Amino acid sequence: MITALAKVERVTTTQQDYPVLWPMPTRWADNDHYGHVNNVTYYSYFDTAVNAWLIHATGTDIRDLPAIGVVAQTSCRFLGSLSFPDELRVGLRVARLGNSSITYDLAIFRADGDALELAATGTFVHVYVDDVTRQPVEIPAVIRAVAEELVIPDPAA
Numbered sequence: 001m002i003t004a005l006a007k008v009e010r011v012t013t014t015q016q017d018y019p020v021l022w023p024m025p026t027r028w029a030d031n032d033h034y035g036h037v038n039n040v041t042y043y044s045y046f047d048t049a050v051n052a053w054l055i056h057a058t059g060t061d062i063r064d065l066p067a068i069g070v071v072a073q074t075s076c077r078f079l080g081s082l083s084f085p086d087e088l089r090v091g092l093r094v095a096r097l098g099n100s101s102i103t104y105d106l107a108i109f110r111a112d113g114d115a116l117e118l119a120a121t122g123t124f125v126h127v128y129v130d131d132v133t134r135q136p137v138e139i140p141a142v143i144r145a146v147a148e149e150l151v152i153p154d155p156a157a
Contacts, residue, residue, distance in 0.1 A: 013107055015107075015116045017107070018092055019150050020053055020092040020093070021089040021092075022052060022090045022091075023089060024048065024049055024090050025087055026082060026085060028084050031083060036083045037081075037086075042078070042082075042120050043074055046074065046076070046104075046106050046108075046124045050092065050104055051069075054146065057146040057149075066137075067128045067130060068128065069102070069128050070126065070127055070128075070134075071124065071125065071126060073125040074122065074123065074124050075123045078119075079120055080118065081119070082108070082119050088108055088109060088110055088119075089108075089111060089116055090109075091107035091108075091109065092104055092105075092150060093105045093106075093150050093152045094150040097139075097144070100128050100136040100139060101126060101136075101139075102125070102126045102139065103123060105152070106123065107120065107121045107122075108120040128140065128143075
């Protein structure tokens with residue numbers, strides 16, 4: 001069920017706003033005692049979609065790079081309820097591409113036939129650090145190249 005808040009949000013956030021819509025199935029274990037996907041699982045969907053897309057888009061096992069992306073910040077605005085066996089699409093775009101960090105804007109859509117209903121929006125910040133010292137480093141070139149394709153224009157510019 002989509003809430004009144006989601007109806008307001010849908011006006012400004014649609015699937016067309018995201019260059020990538022990563023498929024994400026719900027799992028039986030995602031449901032909590034109340035019969036809906038537990039809030040913490042939305043963050044798992046964000047994490048899985050970003051990293052699966054990075055592996056797919058770069059053609060590289062990102063775990064083998066000398067720098068790793070650690071999650072420094074996340075947020076989620078819950079707009080609708082999800083439940084197993086919903087099929088989802090996680091929208092990905094890049095709001096900010098820095099020297100050592102990437103800020104992703106994300107959205108979770110529930111597939112309803114041919115339509116997608118907005119269930120959540122969020123952000124996810126990867127800070128790249130050396131895999132040994134854990135000190136910030138530049139975003140690996142292979143990751144920067146694909147992330148640049150998802151950068152959204154700044155409306156203030």
